[in-house]
Amino acid sequence: MAAPMIAIDGLRVRFGAREVVHGVSFSVARGASFGMVGESGSGKSTILRAFAGLAPDWSGAMALDGQALGRRRARDFFRRCQMVFQDPYGSLHPRQTIDRQLAEPLQIQAMDGIDARIRRALEEVGLPASARFRYPHQLSGGQRQRVAIARALITGPEVLLLDEPTSALDVSVQAEVLNLLADLQAARGLTYLMVTHNLAVVAHLCPWIGVMQGGEMVEQLSAADLRAGRVAHPHTAELRALSTELEEAG
Amino acid sequence: MSDLSTPLSGNAAGLRAWLLSETPDSRRQAAWGRSYRGWLNFRRNPLGMAGLIIVLALLVLSLAAPLLTWQSPDVQHLAQRLAPPSAAHWLGTDELGRDLYTRLLFGGRITLGMVVAVVVLVAPLGLVVGAVSGYLGGMTDRIMMRVTDIFLSIPQLILALAFVAALKPGISSAVIAIALTSWPPIARLARADALTVRANDYIAAVKLAGASPARIIFRHILPLCLPSxxxxxTLDMSGIILTAAGLGFLGMGAQPPMPEWGTMIASTRGYILEQWWVPTIPGLAILIASLAFNLLGDGLRDVLDPKQS
Structure with missing residues (x-):
């Protein structure tokens, strides 16, 4: 059997004196989607940031496609693994045109055909060509998140880290972005590692789910089991009850 | 839309539409459009516009001084010393019979030239020190900020005086002395901006693109520190003018017979009661210049304040 695309073993992450992730282990096969759910502050986003190299104080083992990750990420890592952030209002540079922000990763990775790649990337995420030379403040929230997805995909990565990619968007736009992510995964064979606090969202996109509580992964289960209510840990049951209640109330 | 795709395609209305297009066709058009919107914003501020017009007028008058005057600023007519304004001498003459109008324009070259020299030295230094310090943090930040604190803790005029006294009095020592004491506030300002900017996800996204720290600082952080x-x-320029004139007045800046505004006041201050216009005219020039820079700075703040967009 081939090495899993993402392998995390006994990961601990510290911010200063405080440890926020206490030994989390899981793996994601190539082309699969793994979702992490949990309350705010349960350490799920921190795991993503640590894997991406944005949280330097960690211990344990992390590997991308069988290659162990060290303290510093090589440039090649960023070509294979990219991230989409939660807030599309904060993840795009306010003073740069969309064109320049999409060109930046291509220039850093010294890739050719920049113009054609940008046009293709915009088309792929369903943005009009007229959006190319606009500034972020001239776009809607949903359009901005599409730009963020285009930027993440423009160097052709195999792994996408999704940090609550829909939670800052309107409900109708949420569905659009989720469908876009599902289509892109089918077309490109991407591996997703997604974080959300919304059980409906994670069950929509990820067949396998990890439940986080207080910096630990208390349970891993399939989306089918979650839907059917076959849960082992009380916190999973709690989250599930809460989400069902909300859905009924809404 | 194709007829609007280039700014050269016709009249002013075409140019305006090209600049204000919601769907620009190139980075250049987007950048020009952005600047044009900023200009439209600035134009609505009458005080800021007044400041800009006065500053531009002072610059043009100083640069064109040889064309606008008909004698040397140093030629003396001792028979006509301390003359009141007249047709021959628009602003009168000083204690050696030199034409004040001529000296005022040539003096603008020296005073404004010192301001420009200080800004050229100070702005890049403060900006880079602040942005590097704010972005890198840690030990680099601590060392750079303590050095900045040392410069901040010394009163500007005292350090300038000590420095000029240690070297030889003159324009270039005055410029270096003022520059030495003017960069720390700018570095602190840039650092504060860099600290807020670096926590943003768009900087994390550039890191994830594999960008080096230098690339992040110079291409992504610095442009956001620039407006403030x-x-x-611009607001400091009035202070620089006052310090430059102050050093000239104290005999530590420009040396006579150079027509620097502060030096002009110093050499004629004894006549303030009888021939009041002689020291008053360069004084008014200093007042108008620093007021204009202040007005311009306030107007720019309204347009460039990053919290607005």
């Missing part, structure tokens, strides 16, 4: 630094420097 520009505003601050």
């Amino acid at each position: 630094v520009i505003v601050r420097i």
Whole structure:
């Protein structure tokens, strides 16, 4: 059997004196989607940031496609693994045109055909060509998140880290972005590692789910089991009850 | 839309539409459009516009001084010393019979030239020190900020005086002395901006693109520190004018017979009661110049304030 695309073993992450992730282990096969759910502050986003190299104080083992990750990420890592952030209002540079922000990763990775790649990337995420030379403040929230997805995909990565990619968007736009992510995964064979606090969202996109509580992964289960209510840990049951209640109330 | 795709395609209305297009066709058009919107914003501020017009007028008058005057600023007519304004001498003459109008325009070259020299030295230094310090943090930040604190803790005029006294009095020592004491506030300002900017996800996204720290600082952080630094420097320019004139007045800046505004006041201050216009005219020039830079700075702050967009 081939090495899993993402392998995390006994990961601990510290911010200063405080440890926020206490030994989390899981793996994601190539082309699969793994979702992490949990309350705010349960350490799920921190795991993503640590894997991406944005949280330097960690211990344990992390590997991308069988290659162990060290303290510093090589440039090649960023070509294979990219991230989409939660807030599309904060993840795009306010003073740069969309064109320049999409060109930046291509220039850093010294890739050719920049113009054609940008046009293709915009088309792929369903943005009009007229959006190319606009500034972020001239776009809607949903359009901005599409730009963020285009930027993440423009160097052709195999792994996408999704940090609550829909939670800052309107409900109708949420569905659009989720469908876009599902289509892109089918077309490109991407591996997703997604974080959300919304059980409906994670069950929509990820067949396998990890439940986080207080910096630990208390349970891993399939989306089918979650839907059917076959849960082992009380916190999973709690989250599930809460989400069902909300859905009924809404 | 194709007829609007180039700014050269016709009249002013075409140019305006090209600039204000919601769907620009190139980075250049987007950048020009952005600047044009900023200009439209600035134009609505009458005080800021007044400041800009006065500053531009002072610059043009100083640069064109040889064309606008008909004698040397140093030629003396001792028979006509301390003459009141007249057709021959528009602003009168000083204690050696030199034409004040001529000396005022040539003096603008020296005073404004010193301001420009200080800004050229100070702005890049403060900006880079602040942005590097704010972005890198840790030990680099601590060392750079303590050095900045040392310069901040010394009163500007005292350090300038000590420095000029240690070297030889003159324009270039005055410029270096003023520059030495003017960069720390700019560095602190840029650092504060860099600290807020670096926590943003768009900087994390550039890191994830594999960008080096130098690339992040110079291409992504610095442009966001620039607006507040520009505003601050413009407001500081009036202070620089006053310090430059002050050093000239104390005999530590420009040396006589150079027609520097502060030196002009110093050499004629004894006549303030009888021939009041002689020291008053360069004084008014200093007042108008620093007021204009202040008005311009306030106007720029309204347009460039990053919290607005």
